[in-house]
Amino acid sequence: MTKKLLLIDGNSLAFRAFYAMYNQLDRMISHKGLHTNALVAFNNFLDQIVDPMQPDLAVVAWDAASGKETFRGELFPEYKDGRSKTPSEFKEQFPYLREMVALHGLRNYEQAGLEADDIIGTFSRLGEQAGYSVTIVTGDQDLIQLATDKITVNVTKKGVTEIERYTPEYIMEKFNLTPLQIIDKKALTGDTSDNYPGVTKVGEKTALKLLAEFHDIDNLYTHVDDMKQSKLKENLINDRESAFRARELATIMTDSILALPLEEIEYRGIDYDNLVTLYEVLDFKKQLSKIKALQKSGQISGSQTLIEKNVNVVTLQDDNLQAVAMLGDKLALHIEMAGPNYHTDDMIGFVIGSPGTGYYGSRDVTLLQKPELKSVIENAAIVKNVFNVKAQLILLKRLGVALKGAKFDFLLISYLLDTTDNDNELSTLAQRFDLYVAPDEDIYGKGAKFEVPADDARVLAHLAHKADVLMQVEQLAFDALQAHEQTHLYTEIELPLAHVLADMEYQGIKIDQERLHDIGDDLESRIHAIEDAVYLEAGEKFNINSPKQLGVLLFEKMGLPVIKRTKTGYSTAVDVLEKLAPQAPIVAHILQYRQLAKLNSTYVAGLLAVVHEQDSKIHTRFLQTLTQTGRLSSVDPNLQNIPMRTAEGRQIRTAFVPSHPNWQIFGADYSQIELRVLAHMTGDKNMQKAFLNGEDIHAETARAVFGLASDAPVDALMRRTAKAVNFGIVYGISDFGLANNLGISRDEAKRFIDTYFKEFPQIHAWMSQIKETAHEQGFVETIAKRRRYLPEISSKNFNLRSFAERTAMNSPIQGSAADIIKIAMIKVADALRDNNMQARMLLQVHDELIFEAPVDEVPELTELVTSVMDSAVVLDVPMRVESHSGNTWYDAK
Numbered sequence: 097m098t099k100k101l102l103l104i105d106g107n108s109l110a111f112r113a114f115y116a117m118y119n120q121l122d123r124m125i126s127h128k129g130l131h132t133n134a135l136v137a138f139n140n141f142l143d144q145i146v147d148p149m150q151p152d153l154a155v156v157a158w159d160a161a162s163g164k165e166t167f168r169g170e171l172f173p174e175y176k177d178g179r180s181k182t183p184s185e186f187k188e189q190f191p192y193l194r195e196m197v198a199l200h201g202l203r204n205y206e207q208a209g210l211e212a213d214d215i216i217g218t219f220s221r222l223g224e225q226a227g228y229s230v231t232i233v234t235g236d237q238d239l240i241q242l243a244t245d246k247i248t249v250n251v252t253k254k255g256v257t258e259i260e261r262y263t264p265e266y267i268m269e270k271f272n273l274t275p276l277q278i279i280d281k282k283a284l285t286g287d288t289s290d291n292y293p294g295v296t297k298v299g300e301k302t303a304l305k306l307l308a309e310f311h312d313i314d315n316l317y318t319h320v321d322d323m324k325q326s327k328l329k330e331n332l333i334n335d336r337e338s339a340f341r342a343r344e345l346a347t348i349m350t351d352s353i354l355a356l357p358l359e360e361i362e363y364r365g366i367d368y369d370n371l372v373t374l375y376e377v378l379d380f381k382k383q384l385s386k387i388k389a390l391q392k393s394g395q396i397s398g399s400q401t402l403i404e405k406n407v408n409v410v411t412l413q414d415d416n417l418q419a420v421a422m423l424g425d426k427l428a429l430h431i432e433m434a435g436p437n438y439h440t441d442d443m444i445g446f447v448i449g450s451p452g453t454g455y456y457g458s459r460d461v462t463l464l465q466k467p468e469l470k471s472v473i474e475n476a477a478i479v480k481n482v483f484n485v486k487a488q489l490i491l492l493k494r495l496g497v498a499l500k501g502a503k504f505d506f507l508l509i510s511y512l513l514d515t516t517d518n519d520n521e522l523s524t525l526a527q528r529f530d531l532y533v534a535p536d537e538d539i540y541g542k543g544a545k546f547e548v549p550a551d552d553a554r555v556l557a558h559l560a561h562k563a564d565v566l567m568q569v570e571q572l573a574f575d576a577l578q579a580h581e582q583t584h585l586y587t588e589i590e591l592p593l594a595h596v597l598a599d600m601e602y603q604g605i606k607i608d609q610e611r612l613h614d615i616g617d618d619l620e621s622r623i624h625a626i627e628d629a630v631y632l633e634a635g636e637k638f639n640i641n642s643p644k645q646l647g648v649l650l651f652e653k654m655g656l657p658v659i660k661r662t663k664t665g666y667s668t669a670v671d672v673l674e675k676l677a678p679q680a681p682i683v684a685h686i687l688q689y690r691q692l693a694k695l696n697s698t699y700v701a702g703l704l705a706v707v708h709e710q711d712s713k714i715h716t717r718f719l720q721t722l723t724q725t726g727r728l729s730s731v732d733p734n735l736q737n738i739p740m741r742t743a744e745g746r747q748i749r750t751a752f753v754p755s756h757p758n759w760q761i762f763g764a765d766y767s768q769i770e771l772r773v774l775a776h777m778t779g780d781k782n783m784q785k786a787f788l789n790g791e792d793i794h795a796e797t798a799r800a801v802f803g804l805a806s807d808a809p810v811d812a813l814m815r816r817t818a819k820a821v822n823f824g825i826v827y828g829i830s831d832f833g834l835a836n837n838l839g840i841s842r843d844e845a846k847r848f849i850d851t852y853f854k855e856f857p858q859i860h861a862w863m864s865q866i867k868e869t870a871h872e873q874g875f876v877e878t879i880a881k882r883r884r885y886l887p888e889i890s891s892k893n894f895n896l897r898s899f900a901e902r903t904a905m906n907s908p909i910q911g912s913a914a915d916i917i918k919i920a921m922i923k924v925a926d927a928l929r930d931n932n933m934q935a936r937m938l939l940q941v942h943d944e945l946i947f948e949a950p951v952d953e954v955p956e957l958t959e960l961v962t963s964v965m966d967s968a969v970v971l972d973v974p975m976r977v978e979s980h981s982g983n984t985w986y987d988a989k
Contacts, residue, residue, distance in 0.1 A: 101223035102151035102363070103216045104202070105234035106158040109256055110193050112235040113137035114186045116255035121185060122888070122896055126379045127874065129892040131185040135192055135378055141256040142200045143383075145233065147366065153228065154363040155356075156197045157215035158206040166211055168345050175345065177291045185893075192378065199371040201364040205356055210349070213239060217348035220247050222358045233259070238287075240267060241278040241348060272308060280312045283343035294342045295335040302328070313339055379887065385527030409447060409560035411552070412458040417468035423453045428481040428563035429473065429499075431461065431491045432555075435545040437732055438487040439494075439601065439715045440708075444548050447559040448472070451567055455560040459552050464495050476500035481566040483507050483522050485591065486720065489598035506566055508590045509573045511721035512582050516885045520721060526565050529572045533565045534558060585880050590720065593918050596925045596937070597718045597728075604713030605735070605752055605938045605946075608984075609704060612751040616700035619692050619744070626689045633682040640689060643668045656680060692744060699738065699748045706733050713755065718940065725907055726882045726914035728940055736941045740989075752985035754948040761988040762935070762954055764961045764979040765944030766917070768793060770826050773912045776971040777879070780858035787973035794819045800855035801848045821848050825859065826909050828902030863905050870904035878911035879969070880919075916975075917943055920968035927964050933957065946985065954981050 114134035117124065124133040146154075168175045194204050207215060216232055220242050223230045230247040232239055240249045240262040249262040267275055284303040286294030298306075310316035317336060323329045332339075368387055375384045410416070427450045435441035446464060449455030463469060472478055473492065478501050482488045485505040492499045510525040519525075523535040539558045540546035548555060577583050631637050634654075638645045647666030650656045656676055660667035670687070677683045706714055719729040730736040739745025754761055766772075771793055775783040786796040795810045798818035804810070810818075820837050829837075835845035853860035870876050875885045884907040888900040921940060928935055935949035935957050945965075949957050962977045969975075982988035 098227070098229045099153070100149065100151040101219070101228040101230045101358075102146065102149055102154040102202075103219050103223075103230065103232045104146070104154070104156040105212050105216060105232070105236060105239065106156040106193075106197070106204070107212050108235035109141060109233065109252065110134055110138060110190070111186075112252055113141065113256050114183075114189070122899075125888050125891050125893075125896060126377065127887060127890060128377070129888075129890050129897075130192070130378070131189060132378050132380075134186060134189045135196065136380070137256050138193055139196060139380065139383065141252075142196065142202075144257050145250075145259065146200065146202070149231070151231070151363045153223070153358065153361045154201070155203045155205050155215075155219060155361040156194075157212035157219075158194075158204065159212050160206040160208045160210060166209055166214075168211075172292050172341060172345060174291055179289075179291070192374070195374060196371075199367045199374060201366050203356075203361045205361070207352075207355060210352055214349035214352050215354065217242055217350040218352040218354055219358065219361075221350040222354075223247075226358060238278075238282070238346065239348065241275050241346075242350070243267060243275040271304060273304070277307055277312065279343055279346050280307055282346035283313050283339045286338075286342050287346065290345070292342055292345050293335070293338050295339050296331040297327070298331065313343060382524055382527060385524075385530060386532075388527075388530040407455060407557065407560040407564045409449075409455045409457050409556045411556065412456045412463055412469075414466075416456075417463070417466055420448060420456060420468050420472050423449055423456075423472065423478075425477065426450060426479045426481070426567075427453075427472075428455075428566040429488065429502075430483060430559055430563045430566065431464075431488055432559055432562075433487065433491065433546075434548065437717065438490050439717070441545070443491060444546060445552075445555055445559060447556065447563045449560070449563060451564060455563055457556045457559055459555065461491075461495065464492065464497055470497050474498050474500050479503050481506070481563075481570055483562065483566060484520075486594040486598045486601070486718075489595065490602050493598070493602050503591075504566070504570050504573075505591060505594065506569055506573060507721055508594065509577055509586055512586055512590065512882070513573075513576055513580060514885060515724045515726075515883070516887065522562055522565065526569060529569050531565050531569055533561050580883065581881050582883070585882055589880060589915065589918050589922070592922045594720060596921050597720065599925070600937055600939070601715055601717060603936050603938060604708070604711065604715040605948075606711075606713050606755040607703065607707050608751045608753045609707060609712060611753075612700055612704055612748075615747055615751065616696055616704075619696040619700060623689060623692050623696065626685050626692070630682055630685045630689065633680075633685070640686065641693075646686070650676070650680075650683070654680065654682070656683075691742065695739065695744055695748070699745070702733060703748075703751070711755075716939070723914075724884050725910040726878065726918070727910065727942075728914070728918075730939075730941075735939055738941075746986060746989075749986035749989065750984045753983070756948075756950070758951050759948050760951050760954055760981045760983060761985050762947040762949050762957055762961075762979065762981040763944055763985075763988045764947075764958075764965060764977050765942075766913075766965065767976040767978055769913045769916060769943050769975065770909050771822055772971060772973050772975060773879075773909050773916070774826055774859065775973045777908060777912065778856075778859045778862035779972070780856045780862075782856050783859065784973050794822060797822050797852070797855075801851045803851070817848070821852055825849075825852060826906055828863075828905040866904050866908065867901045870901065876904045876908050878908050878915050880912070880915040882911050882915060884908075884911060913943065916969045917945075920965045921945065923964045923968055924961055927960055931956075931960065933960070946988075 116137045117133040121131060121133050124131060124136055126132055197204050205215060216239065220230050220232060224244060224246045232242060232247065232249045234249065235252045235256070237251055240251065243249050243262050243264050245264065250259045251262060252258060253260050264275055267273060267278070273281065281300070281303045282294070284294045284298045284306060285300055286292055306316055310319065320329065320332050372384060372387055427448055429448050431446040432444040433441045434444055443461040445457060445459040446461055447455050447457035464473065474497065480499070480502045481504040482502050483505065484507045485502045488502065489499050506522070506525065507520060510528070521535065523533050526533050536546065539554065540548060577586055627640065630640060634649055638649060640646065644665055646668045650668070651658050651666050656679060658666055659672045659675055660669070673683050673687050677687060703714065708715060714733065714735070716730045716735045717732050719731055722729045738748050752761065772787055775787055786793050794815050798810045798814040799806060799808060801818060801821060802814055817838055820834065824834050824837065831842050831846035831849055834849065835842045838845065866876060870886050870889050874889060875883045877883050884903070886900045886904055888896040889904065891897045891900065917940065921937065924945065925937060928937070933953060935947050935953055937945060937947050939946035945961070947957065958979050962979055965977045966975050980988050
């Protein structure tokens with residue numbers, strides 16, 4: 097076989113890696129405060145692109161210094177001028193990038209006087225001459241000039257793991273040029289990123305046209321006098337020197353004298369032992385787990401591609417169903433879905449079994465309805481290990497089967513162990529425990545919905561391996577949970593709650609579609625009227641939804657003051673328009689237009705699109721393993737986000753109705769639960785006293801911060817200010833933030849906060865203590881021992897560290913409030929069942945629970961729900977629950 101030479105453009109790929117995950121810069125920080133976003137992306141590149149190649153020779157070329165210190169800097173002193181300064185967060189990762197390269201078996205190389213391109217260009221020709229098949233990987237299209245029959249240039253497209261392969265044939269197909277003509281194209285167009293000019297007013301389109309006619313610039317300038325008179329001809333003649341200089345600057349050297357011989361850049365393979373040490377420094381948990389799984393399975397040498405260990409699975413059919421009865425009193429059960437929505441997506445297949453008795457499965461999920469399987473699944477004495485118990489419960493409900501005895505849910509336990517690094521994928525979560533199961537994308541391909549291969553045996557083997565991992569990981573996961581002192585959090589809250597949520601989701605909430613259509617019609621009518629008013633004031637028609645056209649109208653044609661600019665022009669964001677609204681009536685119309693258009697698209701059309709045809713209901717999904725505070729999130733659709741601030745938004749709730757005649761919607765919500773939790777956790781006597789005496793906490797706070805007597809009246813403005821201070825304190829607000837919220841000076845805001853802490857001194861002491869605790873142990877906890885890990889708490893970056901400290905203060909409060917509502921949901925569900933009530937819990941919206949119930953059951957429901965919620969958790973201050981009911985969700989509130 098032809099030997100392979102791999103050449104990697106280190107600088108361009110490192111730069112791309114940094115910006116590929118730039119939006120996660122503030123989140124990707126090691127325990128030592130090192131930013132790791134570029135390192136994560138570059139490591140993905142090495143794992144996914146480089147390691148599978150297994151080259152014979154390999155080098156990563158780096159720029160020795162700036163381009164000015166090469167022949168190009170001498171030729172054109174302004175070469176690469178104007179480039180923005182390298183971010184410090186990027187620079188600090190460079191030494192680790194080179195170490196990572198070396199530990200992956202690749203040679204790092206740089207040479208004074210040469211750019212990385214010239215090193216690659218020279219090695220590529222040396223490799224070609226020596227008979228190697230050469231692959232170049234870069235983020236820079238400049239290098240495609242090096243392509244030949246033996247040299248392929250792979251250019252990264254998105255991030256660093258998506259590749260576009262440039263061969264001479266592909267370059268001809270894409271540009272109608274040969275590789276060497278790429279240099280002449282740059283000669284004509286110049287290069288803005290490297291800061292050298294070509295020919296004035298010649299862009300890529302014109303350059304391609306000229307090269308199609310003249311082939312290269314030598315021939316072009318030989319015949320330039322023959323061209324008919326035009327501005328182009330004039331520019332070509334005037335910029336002749338610039339064009340030839342640009343060609344020289346663009347030409348990559350292929351004959352440099354390199355100090356490193358070709359034969360000394362052999363690929364050495366991965367140094368796993370030292371790579372583990374580096375990954376531990378960088379907090380690369382997933383990569384560490386993968387290496388440990390490799391070591392454990394004996395697949396440490398050669399390619400990093402893992403293979404699932406062989407788990408035998410017997411295909412179930414009508415004639416062997418009785419074998420399931422012999423599986424014993426503990427087994428794993430896994431039903432695979434074709435997508436994330438277990439209410440509607442198809443089921444791919446299932447597997448049931450244990451290591452001792454073997455695994456059985458089928459692509460035909462209707463077999464689960466057979467008595468032989470149904471009796472096992474519905475037998476609570478047979479313990480089941482599952483992944484995502486809520487999904488399994490609902491999938492089986494769809495088949496008319498009730499899952500009982502599910503004691504171990506690997507997804508829930510993984511979430512509790514680390515809320516910051518939970519991607520809900522069995523393959524990555526298993527690696528935490530040195531176990532390996534192939535990622536789903538290896539079997540089904542990438543995408544939200546699975547493309548199931550025709551090979552049933554392959555699918556069932558994958559499902560069997562998942563089931564086997566669920567059996568292997570059980571004790572390891574429970575041991576870790578116990579070490580975290582979180583076993584009760586799992587057994588008493590999260591696992592029972594999953595059953596409650598499954599019932600709520602499966603039940604769904606009914607939608608009056610006719611009412612929703614009426615709301616939509618009304619909104620559309622109002623939207624059209626506002627459009628007409630906008631066009632009338634503008635004096636012309638334009639696309640209101642286009643920020644560019646709106647910016648031109650407001651700031652150029654109407655002359656309104658520019659408040660903020662974006663990279664592409666003027667900002668027309670809501671905060672900008674709100675500042676401009678008093679100056680021009682058209683702006684208020686545009687704000688209203690946007691508000692109504694969003695209501696119509698998101699909450700009318702959006703809700704109608706997800707109403708199930710069979711029952712006219714919406715079946716939202718509550719994500720139990722998403723937030724770091726423990727709060728539940730509602731998706732597909734998000735019913736926790738139905739607008740309440742505007743009259744139009746509140747109207748959406750009139751379409752949410754009971755599913756039976758003579759029933760009502762009933763709601764119960766906690767009053768000021770976070771402040772009550774704050775009073776309890778801090779032990780502040782002054783705040784506790786207000787709650788114990790049943791006083792208005794915001795009025796009491798107003799008297800405190802404004803220095804009023806205990807019986808002095810408090811006006812609405814004072815109360816609003818105090819409310820902002822109260823809730824701001826919970827979220828660790830600064831004087832700057834409070835000043836912005838209230839529209840007051842920063843000094844005044846600081847005075848409010850200082851006075852607040854003077855009046856509630858134990859709150860201030862607790863906040864200082866919780867920050868200390870976070871620095872010491874790297875996490876904080878709620879009243880139920882739910883942990884929030886804070887990797888940024890040790891960051892060298894002041895802003896990141898400050899954010900982590902604010903998070904340390906508010907997470908125990910928010911998280912404890914989430915614990916309380918979850919406990920209340922479990923106890924309310926038990927109480928409804930124990931009292932044989934028809935009422936059903938439908939939704940959880942932050943601190944509120946929504947039910948439907950027969951009208952004559954509402955008085956009993958009111959008493960039962962409020963009493964259970966009031967006493968769900970015992971705090972040092974009383975909890976208060978407010979209830980309400982009506983014919984629609986709107987009426988109930």
